[in-house]
Amino acid sequence: MDIEGKNRITGRFAPSPSGRMHVGNLLSALLAWLSARAAGGRMVLRMEDLDPDRTSRALADQLEDDLRFLGFDWDEGGSAGGPNGPYYQSGRTGLYAEALAQLEKKGLLYPCFCTRAQLHAAEAPHNSDGETIYSGRCRGLTTEQIEAQARLRAPAVRLRLPDETVRFVDGHYGPVEQNLARECGDIILRRSDGVFAYQLAVVLDDIAMGVTQVVRGRDLLSSTPRQMYLYRLFGARPPQYIHVPLLLARDGRRLSKREHDLDLGALRARGFSGEEIVGRVAYLAGLLPHPRPARPRDLLPLFSWEKVPKENLVLPEDLFRDAQ
Template sequence: MNAPQRTPPSSAAYRGRFAPSPTGPLHAGSLLAAFGSWLMARHAGGQWLVRVEDIDPPREAPGAADAQLRTLAAFGLLPDAPVLRQSTRGAAYRAALDRLLTQGDAFLCHCSRSDHADAGGVHRACVPGASRPDPAVRLRVPDGTVIAFDDGLQGRVEQDVSREVGDFVLRRADGLWAYQLAVVVDDQAQGISEIVRGADLLDSTPRQILLQRRLGLPTPGYAHLPLVLGEDGRKLSKSLAALPIDDDAPLPALRRAWRALGQREQALAAAGDVAGALLSSRRHFDPARIPRTREIRIDPA
């Protein structure tokens, strides 16, 4: 099941996006993803959108979504269309799920997490006789389901979804929508042609491509930026170094993100404010300079 060849979108067709989860304030790693996706969209002469992925209330911090949007505005990263909030999109997810169920591509699952602990959580078949009042819904992933695609930064990626992931969840047992289904439905609804995001989501991409095919949706291009690690070597969102970026002094953080993206430091040296820095960044941005690695370390201070 190899990915078909894609034709790069024209400038008019290019649509990128930044889609944070409101679990806390934006930090240096999330700024890198936002700035990187914005730069790629502007370099292509296309549009840049923002989506709030607020479908997991137990993990969300009160007020975080609005705080994240204020931070983006303070950094001059303003979307070209109204912000989409996933919490308003239940009907669209239900329609997609019903289609998959009708097609036989999805099924009710009464298993608990512990039922597949010995298999590392990989679901290949339901436990006989398992029954619960709140079953999850999973995508059926037949044996030998291999997805391959060419990432714009990380190169060729191939994953045996059946062996490494298994039948994956579309709607959770608690009734909440799973990320994989929601992101696929919303990328299509927003007309996203190119997805530029952090490399922590690289392993999710084959699942999303598989879902796109089952739903008859186009597959966007993908480019996964290096994941930012703190000085302790941990993912920044889980590191003690993951301090919020300062909305009142955005220029230093913008310059650090610019350097982390491999760009020439002197291009922003003379900028006296955010508007000037963004203007200069659009003039001097070179996608070929972005590190082709999955991880980088930067000092977020």
């Protein structure tokens, strides 16, 4: 591999500063860092702070501090900046607006006036992941209907998706395919309150920052085909996608920032060192035969995607019971 030239891998951390990282977030971050660094690649840190009601700069700064505490490094991004900034999505809205205008000129967008209740109506179909598929209720509105609706409420902006099957090979789960029309449905690119959608922002940012490898939780696997379609619309090559198993609590629920399940604030307050936390997560990821303190760099010689389980992981009850 030409690690100095154009074929060099560029991975990224892209956390949402809506709360402290928990060990499930750390699992994805660790595997993303190891996958890029083991191949001699670079890392970018980007804060996905699109939603002003849920995110803050103080939480973004805390995320950086937690990453450093755990032993991670990166080549550009975050508060240090770099050549492809800004690295906070809240500072990139001009780019998103320009891209939306490009798609509008191509006739690919339309206003959607549906309320939350309408979007979750019983007749709306769902895909295999339980995600609501938009019914197309506003797709064929006339100019007069749009004008009348606009007097009542601000619209969201949707992208028309074709009746087309997108196929790709995930770096961990293998072949994946999805019909955009039947299994996804037209997607929102800007909410009715003016906030740009994750699907648009993440694609534009990864293009602008030269990201060539995306490692993230398998809960985002179903969003990959629509993002690959957006790459095509913007004339860019999509990255390699590698999805990782989710970390579940013993009752089967996903770990959540909202419930403060084993977040970095709680673990640090209980006296866990960064090495203790990383080593236990590496054990969960199949990289260590038993939990032991380790820095991310210590794990580079041990890293292999073949060791990482494909099934979701259940957190052992006593794994984070006591710090050493």
